[in-house]
Every structure is written in structure tokens, then in C-alpha cells.
Amino acid sequence: MKWLLLSVIVVATVMGDLLQSYEMKRSGEQTVNARGLARLLFMIVSRRHLLLSILCMAISFFAFMALVQIAPLSFAVPASAATFVLETVLAKFVLNEHVGKRRAAGALLVLSGVVLLAR
Amino acid sequence: MAGGDSSALAALSRQQAVGERSQVTKVQTFLLLFAVVLFNAVGNLSLAWGMRHVSEAMTFNPVGYLRAMLNPYVALGIVLLVCWLLSRMTLLSWADLSFVLPLTGMGYILAAVFGKLFLGENVTPAHWSGTILICAGTAMVGSTDQQTGMRRCRAVSGDEQ
Numbered sequence: 001m002k003w004l005l006l007s008v009i010v011v012a013t014v015m016g017d018l019l020q021s022y023e024m025k026r027s028g029e030q031t032v033n034a035r036g037l038a039r040l041l042f043m044i045v046s047r048r049h050l051l052l053s054i055l056c057m058a059i060s061f062f063a064f065m066a067l068v069q070i071a072p073l074s075f076a077v078p079a080s081a082a083t084f085v086l087e088t089v090l091a092k093f094v095l096n097e098h099v100g101k102r103r104a105a106g107a108l109l110v111l112s113g114v115v116l117l118a119r
Numbered sequence: 120m121a122g123g124d125s126s127a128l129a130a131l132s133r134q135q136a137v138g139e140r141s142q143v144t145k146v147q148t149f150l151l152l153f154a155v156v157l158f159n160a161v162g163n164l165s166l167a168w169g170m171r172h173v174s175e176a177m178t179f180n181p182v183g184y185l186r187a188m189l190n191p192y193v194a195l196g197i198v199l200l201v202c203w204l205l206s207r208m209t210l211l212s213w214a215d216l217s218f219v220l221p222l223t224g225m226g227y228i229l230a231a232v233f234g235k236l237f238l239g240e241n242v243t244p245a246h247w248s249g250t251i252l253i254c255a256g257t258a259m260v261g262s263t264d265q266q267t268g269m270r271r272c273r274a275v276s277g278d279e280q
Binding site: 017020021024036037040057061062064065066068069070072073074075076077078081084087088102103105106107108109110111112113114115116117119 | 164170173184200204211220235238252260
């Protein structure tokens with residue numbers, strides 16, 4: 001069950017990250033004062049990609065809530081880094097980005113780490 | 120001559136202003152980064168602590184999740200994770216994802232440390248090794264070219280010749 005929940009977390013997080021990064025880069029630099037925060041909240045409800053990213057994150061979060069109930073925190077948080085493996089695969093085969101040796105090696109390290117957590 | 124002096128002074132003050140602005144932005148960026156890591160680690164801990172005290176098992180029924188949110192530790196965890204989300208979004212608008220990811224990767228090690236210290240979890244040597252490998256892996260994945268986004272921004276704004 002914990003691996004199923006982890007899979008839901010990974011897929012939903014990757015989708016949320018991609019959508020959020022795309023929209024935040026388009027919107028330019030944000031500020032952390034009250035006015036900037038209000039603008040950020042307004043952006044969330046007015047931009048389609050941000051709304052979708054929030055939905056993905058909500059799914060990921062509910063799965064995470066269920067995961068920390070049945071699995072140790074020291075497993076749940078590091079194992080969710082498996083997102084990097086999926087992101088690298090997506091970058092290479094879906095976005096047709098150039099994935100360098102360093103990035104591929106990093107994704108393999110993360111994968112090895114998740115395998116070690118499974119023991 | 121006077122005009123030349125004043126334009127040189129103006130150029131110098133512009134340079135100083137740019138220098139000061141970029142220094143402040145760097146400090147602010149690292150402060151925000153620290154807040155992002157802290158919100159995430161403490162939020163996860165509070166959420167896990169609260170969920171351990173919720174007797175109802177989570178299923179596909181959303182009512183169970185809403186009931187779990189009434190637990191004060193779960194609620195605190197959610198508030199902290201919302202703060203994490205907003206501060207991370209702001210950080211993403213200040214810096215590239217490739218800069219943010221490796222540094223926030225420290226949260227994985229903090230989760231293992233908090234799990235052992237506060238939740239009494241048994242973290243085996245294999246788990247520590249796995250967590251460190253994951254942290255190193257995220258740093259490597261994130262250490263790809265950080266300038267792509269900045270170059271693209273400059274190119275779009277017309278600064279790049």
C-alpha cells in the first residue's frame with residue numbers, strides 16, 4: 001500500500017511542479033510583503049496552470065497524509081524524491097530536453113537511494 | 120566637463136545601486152531559502168505526529184481526511200506546509216528551479232533526523248545511506264546549467280545583444 005501511495009505522490013508532484021514552474025517563470029519576480037502575497041494569491045485563482053498545479057499538489061498531499069499515517073516519516077519524505085527520476089525521464093522523452101551525464105547520474109543516485117530505503 | 124563628471128557620477132551611483140540591490144537580493148534569497156527548508160521540515164513533522172494520533176485509517180473517502188484535519192497537529196502541519204508552498208513559489212520566481220532543488224533537498228535529511236529524534240523511528244544504516252544518496256542525487260540533478268532561465272529572461276526583455 002505504501003508503494004501505491006508513493007506512486008500517486010510522485011506522479012502528482014511532478015505534474016504540479018512542471019505546471020507551477022512554467023507559470024511562475026511567465027509571471028516574473030514576486031515579492032514577499034503583504035501586497036506581493038495578495039498578488040500571489042490572486043494569481044493562484046486566476047491562472048489556469050497554477051490552479052491545475054494546486055489540484056495536483058492537493059492529490060499529492062492527501063496521498064502524503066495517508067502515507068505518513070502508515071509509514072515512517074524517515075521513509076515518506078526521502079522516498080518522495082523519486083520525483084526527480086520521473087522528471088528526468090519526462091525531460092528526456094516528453095520535453096525532448098538535453099539530459100546531461102551529470103543529471104542522469106543524479107537521477108540514478110536518487111533511484112539507488114529509494115531502493116536502499118525499501119530495504 | 121561638468122556634464123561629463125555628472126554623467127560619470129550618475130553611472131557610478133547607478134553601479135552602486137545595482138551592486139547594493141543585488142547584494143540585498145542575495146541575502147533575501149538565502150533567508151527565504153532557510154524559511155522554505157524550515158517550513159517544510161517542521162510542517163512534515165507536525166503532520167506525521169498528528170496523523171499517528173488519528174485512529175481512523177485514510178481511504179478514498181475525503182471525509183476521513185477532513186476529519187483528520189481537525190487534529191491540532193495535523194492542522195498546524197498544514198498551515199506550515201501552506202507557508203512552505205507560498206514561500207517556495209516566491210523563491211522559484213527569484214531563482215531557478217536548478218538552484219532551489221539541491222538546497223531544499225536538505226529537507227530529506229532533516230526528515231530522517233526529526234523522525235528519529237521526535238517520532239522514535241528506527242532509522243537503519245541502509246536508510247541513512249539511502250537518504251544521503253537521495254540528497255546527493257538531488258544536488259547533482261539540480262546542478263545542471265543554472266543560467267538558462269536568466270538568459271531566456273534577458274533575451275525576452277531585449278537586454279541581450
